[in-house]
Amino acid sequence: GIIILDFGSQYNQLIGRRIRELGVYSEVLPFNTPLQEILEREPSGIILSGGPSSVNVENANLVEKALFEQNIPVLGICYGMQLMTHLLGGSVKKGIKGEYGKAKLQIQKSNRLLSGVGRFSTVWMSHFDEVETVPPGFVINGTTDVISAISDETKKIYCVQFHPEVSHTEEGWRMIENFVFNICEAPKNWKLTNYIDTAIAHIKETVGDQKVILGLSGGVDSSVAAVLIHRAIGDQLQCIFVDTGLLRKDEGRKVMENYGEHFNLKIDMVDAADRFLAKLEGISDPEEKRKIIGNEFVAVFDEESHKFEGAKFLAQGTIYPDVIESQSVKGPSAVIKSHHNVGGLPEHMKMELLEPLRELFKDEVRKVGEELGIPHHLVHRHPFPGPGLGIRILGAVDAEKVRILQEADDIFIEELYKNKLYDTVSQAFVVLLPVKSVGVMGDERTYEFTAVVRSANTTDFMTATWSRLPYEFLDTVSNRIINEVRGINRVTYDISSKPPATIEWE
Numbered sequence: 001g002i003i004i005l006d007f008g009s010q011y012n013q014l015i016g017r018r019i020r021e022l023g024v025y026s027e028v029l030p031f032n033t034p035l036q037e038i039l040e041r042e043p044s045g046i047i048l049s050g051g052p053s054s055v056n057v058e059n060a061n062l063v064e065k066a067l068f069e070q071n072i073p074v075l076g077i078c079y080g081m082q083l084m085t086h087l088l089g090g091s092v093k094k095g096i097k098g099e100y101g102k103a104k105l106q107i108q109k110s111n112r113l114l115s116g117v118g119r120f121s122t123v124w125m126s127h128f129d130e131v132e133t134v135p136p137g138f139v140i141n142g143t144t145d146v147i148s149a150i151s152d153e154t155k156k157i158y159c160v161q162f163h164p165e166v167s168h169t170e171e172g173w174r175m176i177e178n179f180v181f182n183i184c185e186a187p188k189n190w191k192l193t194n195y196i197d198t199a200i201a202h203i204k205e206t207v208g209d210q211k212v213i214l215g216l217s218g219g220v221d222s223s224v225a226a227v228l229i230h231r232a233i234g235d236q237l238q239c240i241f242v243d244t245g246l247l248r249k250d251e252g253r254k255v256m257e258n259y260g261e262h263f264n265l266k267i268d269m270v271d272a273a274d275r276f277l278a279k280l281e282g283i284s285d286p287e288e289k290r291k292i293i294g295n296e297f298v299a300v301f302d303e304e305s306h307k308f309e310g311a312k313f314l315a316q317g318t319i320y321p322d323v324i325e326s327q328s329v330k331g332p333s334a335v336i337k338s339h340h341n342v343g344g345l346p347e348h349m350k351m352e353l354l355e356p357l358r359e360l361f362k363d364e365v366r367k368v369g370e371e372l373g374i375p376h377h378l379v380h381r382h383p384f385p386g387p388g389l390g391i392r393i394l395g396a397v398d399a400e401k402v403r404i405l406q407e408a409d410d411i412f413i414e415e416l417y418k419n420k421l422y423d424t425v426s427q428a429f430v431v432l433l434p435v436k437s438v439g440v441m442g443d444e445r446t447y448e449f450t451a452v453v454r455s456a457n458t459t460d461f462m463t464a465t466w467s468r469l470p471y472e473f474l475d476t477v478s479n480r481i482i483n484e485v486r487g488i489n490r491v492t493y494d495i496s497s498k499p500p501a502t503i504e505w506e
Ligand code: XMP
Pocket: 290, 337, 339, 340, 341, 383, 384, 385, 386, 387, 427, 461, 498, 501, 502, 503, 504, 505, 506
């Protein structure tokens, strides 16, 4: 397959996904993975990703120069291009203003990477430093305001300053295909149906006749993991569903219906709402709420799992982006989102981990889910944060506010489905503000809470824009919430992007 060395670009997972969509296995490894380890994997090609650092600083993130002498094709993207230039004898200077956003690439001299790409095309740039002189043996293939594509074809080494993996780069697809198939000649060896068969065989072999427990949340990852494992070992799998009381309206009932009845999973449903609410009483600090909910979750799960003494494996819906994030060396500043749905489990729950999705990207997990017969609307659910409504009710949480928010949120989501808008946005929900304002209903003056309708569009949840939902639609949602939900008399729409706002309000 193709190995992507991760220098911390927010786009590196995208490169991996693009390559897998072409049917070729790809793997993202930290940039400082020893060369020996890389070679043991016998890669067809290597990509050096972008990253926030500069080659001209002390302790710059480097790779061993010998990497370029293995007769393995290498593609450097953005920082990867600067790094190769720096290591192979060219020079990189600080840009004056940098380039961010779209730029016009002009081909000076085509090569195998740019084969079929028009003489002028739009590319996506995001860099500060720039290549000043190219290394000996290299040719300049394309320019924007700066040198933007270079190569040494005799050594199968290619570099681009722009990001071919981003959809704003018009012909980026073609470049990635050129690299993967024409330059690396990578075999098409990645197929999700094969993955399912292999995973099932592997689960059977690992588990034998032992028992497995799994925390089912109703979210995509744990559900797909559960159905996959169930396919392999049937009732040796015991799921535990913790109803924190901070979930969406009727979530518990729906999970029992969808997975308990339809898929025949054994689910132990724990109604722990009172416990969570008691622990949260009077607490308004978001981080404190997160901690309380996380700890309580672990406590409940731990207690519950004692019912299934003797289970040898703990299954989790860990997916590849979780793995990449936890192995990444980019340091805490760049890790904007490090949340985990299920916090660490206590030491004494000494079980072996079973993580059958840990090699898959999210869209692949969804495909596997559909392949296993899970309905489209379930595998395409928006992400839902572990602390749930606990962080969507601003300030202190109580049962009444949870009820109000569940009702309002349910209306919004229902309308999104009804108007075929759900799949066009990445995450949508309602936030309840503990702010009361005056309204009028019939002849009565009202004095009630404020709801915020929030919907974000994003590919990576690191940056996001607010969804341009139609006014008519928002009008319907607003009317329904105010008319149907006792406790809310005002609805607002959040038009903040991330950054500087975040998707959630807490
Ligand atoms: P923000 O609000 O940081 O959210 O823009 C980015 C994504 O992360 C989710 N999120 C969480 N998920 N536990 C989680 O499991 C959390 O504490 C948490 N906080 C935010 C959020 O829903 C969005 O998808």
